[in-house]
Amino acid sequence: MLAVLSTAGCATVKPYEREYLSRPSMDLQREATEAKFYSHVLDAREGTTGGLGNAGGGCGCN
């Protein structure tokens, strides 16, 4: 990823060049609603998530 960043630099992609970037599958925020419950489950089952305002949840989630 760093290699890609270094080669691409911060070259500006003009608005009229973003047809493909605007596809639903490229929208980095589109799945935020789905991620909320998924994240809550991971808070309860993995030791490295959490601390992000997702505490609570019964089932031994702390």
Place this chain on the structure above:
Amino acid sequence: MAAAIALLGLPSRGSRADEVTGTWTGDVQLRGNYYWDRSTRVVAPELIAQLEAPQGSRLRVDYLVDSITSASIAAGALEDTRFTEIRHDVSVNGGHEFYERENPVDVWGGMRFSKEPDYFSFSTFFQPSLWLADRATMLRWRVTYLHDEIGQNFRGGTQMRPGEDGMRGSDFGEKLDAVSMAVGWEQALARTLNFEVAYDFTVQSGFLANPYRSVLGGQRPEEHPGLRLRNLLYARLAWYIPRSRTSLQAIYRSYFDDWSISAINPEVRIYQEMSPHFQTRLRYRYYKQSSAFFYKGDPNAYTFQDRYVTNDPKMSAFQVNEIGVQFLILGSFLEGRAHRSIAGAQLDISFNYRWNTNAFGNQVISQAGLRIPF
């Protein structure tokens, strides 16, 4: 990964209101969430409403109800009783976009309340974002404050806490506070390449154990350090292949904290547009973490002199291999034949299976969501 998305990925723009006609727009979402492992089942219906004003202000309200059924001994609790709890989770968020020196600035913030019989949680956050270079670059900052109040409800048995001289579960009350700060950068690198990186630092202070878990055959409650400093680095690269209408995404998440837990978490996703109205998503996620410095494989290997003791499987070293599939159906194939809201609707269905090597065992996470714009 999902935590990082939740952290930095709250929708900064919902459906667009019409600034010319002054029309308000929005959508309603109904979601069904399901979780399963050998000791716990969670069924969580969710209702979300979003509204956007023509002047750039947005409001989002989210209500979720968890119905949690758990065999408590498998969760490390003190009595072998199957029980069901209900948790109510409400969040209210609002935002506004304006221009500062010709650059769009978005401010987004909100509050969340979660209540169940033995746990209350409140959190609030503030998140400003700045777009540069005609929205090719986005810089985001976020601060979150969390306050939890933890109680204890025994389901049968003596109602007494172990090893604490007759303290009843109903007398138990602890607090947990946390502050989290995060920075994020999203960059359009090329016509088909998008990149995102984020860093999150969290300080948690207070009761960080679980009141239902114990060691030494139930004679001593779980006791964790009262402070935890957590670091999370998250990166995502998304590449669109026009010829096949495929999006490939590589995600990497790295974590470490002062409890000696560190983790790596790579993930790959393939989004395939099967038709203008139907999309699939395949994903594979790998997760590996080390154990906390006070973790012992046998909860009866502790002594009463040990400062910290735990019976929490997520404090152990373990791995998860996870695969998932999602189907997304767009109502656009009904354009001209159905009401505008129906033609603009989206239905998503996902299923994820997790092969988990610790005591929680394998897990299923499944969701279905319907989004209807208005």
